[in-house]
Amino acid sequence: AIHCRSHWTSGSEGSDSSGADLLYRVVLLGDHGVGKSSLANIFAGIQDANECIEEDTYERTLTVDGEEATLVVMDTWETEKQEQDEKWVQDYCMQVGNAYVIVYSITDRSSFESASELRIQLRRIRQADNIPIILVGNKSDLVRCREVAIEEGRACAVVFDCKFIETSASLHHNVQELFEGIVRQIRLRRDSKET
Ligand code: GDP
Ligand code: MG
Numbered sequence: 001a002i003h004c005r006s007h008w009t010s011g012s013e014g015s016d017s018s019g020a021d022l023l024y025r026v027v028l029l030g031d032h033g034v035g036k037s038s039l040a041n042i043f044a045g046i047q048d049a050n051e052c053i054e055e056d057t058y059e060r061t062l063t064v065d066g067e068e069a070t071l072v073v074m075d076t077w078e079t080e081k082q083e084q085d086e087k088w089v090q091d092y093c094m095q096v097g098n099a100y101v102i103v104y105s106i107t108d109r110s111s112f113e114s115a116s117e118l119r120i121q122l123r124r125i126r127q128a129d130n131i132p133i134i135l136v137g138n139k140s141d142l143v144r145c146r147e148v149a150i151e152e153g154r155a156c157a158v159v160f161d162c163k164f165i166e167t168s169a170s171l172h173h174n175v176q177e178l179f180e181g182i183v184r185q186i187r188l189r190r191d192s193k194e195t
Contacts, residue, residue, distance in 0.1 A: 023059075023070045024186055026179075027093045029077050029118045030103035031111040035138035038169035039103065040075040043179055064183040071179060094125045099132040099182050106137045106166065107145040112152070119160045132185035133162035136178060141168040 028036040044058035061070045074097070076089055102118050104111040115135060122133065137153045139145075150166055157164035163181060167174040 023072060024098040024183075025072045025074060025096055026099045026101060026182055027074045027077070027097035028101050028103060029093070029115075029122075030101075030136075031105075031108070031114045032078055034103045034105040034108065034111050035167075035169045036077065036103050037075055039101075039136075039138065039167065039175060039178070040073050042169055042172055042175045043071070043073050062179060062183060064180045067187075069183045069186070071182065073179075094122060097131065099134070099186055101134050101136055101178070101182070102162075103136045103138050104148070105139045106148045106150075106153075107139050107142050109147040112137075112148045112156075116156065116160070119162065123160075130189055132182060132189065133160070134178065134182060134185070135160065135162050135164045137164075137166040138169060140166040140173060141171050 028040060030036055040058055044060060056074065056076045058073045058075070059070060060073075061068055063069075074093065077093055100122060102115045102122075104115040106112075119133065119135070122131075135153060135157045137148060137150070153166065154164050163185060165174055165178050165181065167178055169175060
């Protein structure tokens with residue numbers, strides 16, 4: 001069995017069990033600086049973005065469409081650790097997600113290209129699994145610095161068969177919608193399996 005850092009939530013092995021306390025791991029992927037930690041902090045309800053908590057997993061229970069779901073958001077993609085360790089963490093991230101959020105910055109075209117690469121990598125590693133993936137164009141508030149048009153993001157999501165949303169962590173715009181959307185995507189797959 002894989003042993004992870006001590007504060008990674010226990011009880012996370014039961015993602016396919018039924019019951020009210022379903023727990024889903026949501027992994028954030030994307031280049032450095034695109035806003036992953038900012039989005040994770042908003043999810044965790046940490047209001048002051050300037051005080052980014054150096055935590056790397058956040059657990060919260062949301063009520064979506066009248067039903068509770070607990071998400072464990074993993075902001076572990078980037079670590080300050082040695083390269084060897086980072087590779088291990090990245091492989092682990094690719095394996096354990098019940099859903100993935102691939103983030104790029106609309107102000108940084110190279111982060112958009114990285115997002116495509118991550119999508120391809122994920123498809124290769126998790127070929128057999130029909131996991132929800134959301135492509136996120138963050139920093140939508142920085143209109144003057146935009147390098148990636150919203151249509152490009154949308155088109156990319158169509159090609160890669162995933163959902164798409166633009167967010168602004170700074171303005172808290174569409175962040176709630178993003179995490180609710182993930183819950184809905186997970187449920188769609190769960191429900192189609194049951195019938
Ligand atoms: P990470 O490396 O992907 O975790 O990115 P961070 O969350 O650390 O964000 C990198 C920088 O971008 C920080 O200075 C954030 O304040 C800033 N940032 C993150 N999201 C937004 C956003 O939506 N709009 C703007 N204007 N800046 C943002
Ligand atoms: Mg970060």
